[in-house]
């Protein structure tokens with residue numbers, strides 16, 4: 001039975017789940033765009049809400065070559081510390097030489113030279129400070145946009161991209177959570193409906209922040225922010241046990257998800273605390289028994305900044 005929940009371990013366990021989930025066609029579309037002849041060097045990349053840097057690892061593992069400046073920001077100092085340690089180990093294990101250069105890390109391997117800046121910084125401060133200096137060639141956000149008020153902030157985020165710059169926004173939650181095998185359908189439906197509502201009702205400085213249907217909403221918000229959609233597709237998390245165990249650290253990932261739902265609803269007026277404990281206990285137990293299957297519906301988007309803003313739909 002797991003009693004300690006650690007966010008950095010959760011993000012690490014999430015990496016293999018994301019690797020399977022990321023929409024291949026959307027990802028390939030980004031890689032294709034990065035091989036274009038008109039690209040600037042160094043390619044300037046900004047990742048927002050970068051966590052422990054798993055997307056930086058993925059990106060540098062697939063980058064087609066050339067000079068890259070990769071700036072990854074996250075509001076958590078612990079995440080950034082972990083990202084720096086991980087990226088050093090990851091780079092050395094993946095054919096890169098890695099050396100510190102001031103606060104940055106320099107990663108070099110044949111055909112690629114990447115300067116990575118891992119920065120503890122709140123996105124909203126970045127938007128305040130920098131206004132919209134339209135600087136970046138590529139903007140990345142993985143499992144992040146469903147946490148913020150998109151109609152309010154996506155135009156400013158888009159403003160960080162230079163004209164014609166690209167974005168890849170992945171793992172955007174889209175309102176469906178499924179646990180199998182069935183367990184007290186009525187109770188679980190109530191728990192999940194309330195859990196999704198907590199995402200819709202989340203606030204930041206008194207304003208709404210987050211949307212449990214961010215995936216589908218992006219079809220409206222992206223064009224409204226001047227971001228053309230060139231590719232979109234589903235990136236559902238699908239976690240299931242193998243014959244002997246869950247892959248990698250995915251049992252921990254599942255325990256963390258169940259714990260997150262239970263914590264979010266701990267004092268919820270519509271959910272009886274004993275019933276919630278019964279549900280969470282049973283689902284944790286199913287992970288231990290390698291019986292739990294978990295699916296979350298999500299969507300990925302790739303596209304580019306256009307030179308006109310469409311009117312809101």
Ligand SMILES: C[S@@+](CC[C@H](N)C(=O)[O-])C[C@H]1O[C@@H](n2cnc3c(N)ncnc32)[C@H](O)[C@@H]1O
Nearest residue numbers: 011049050051074075076121122123124142143
């Ligand atoms: C669900 S996690 C995803 C992390 C990472 N992108 C990944 O997929 O593993 C969301 C991340 O956003 C960060 N975050 C939340 N609000 C932020 C903000 N205002 N500015 C920067 N980072 C933020 C959190 O610290 C967390 O690491």
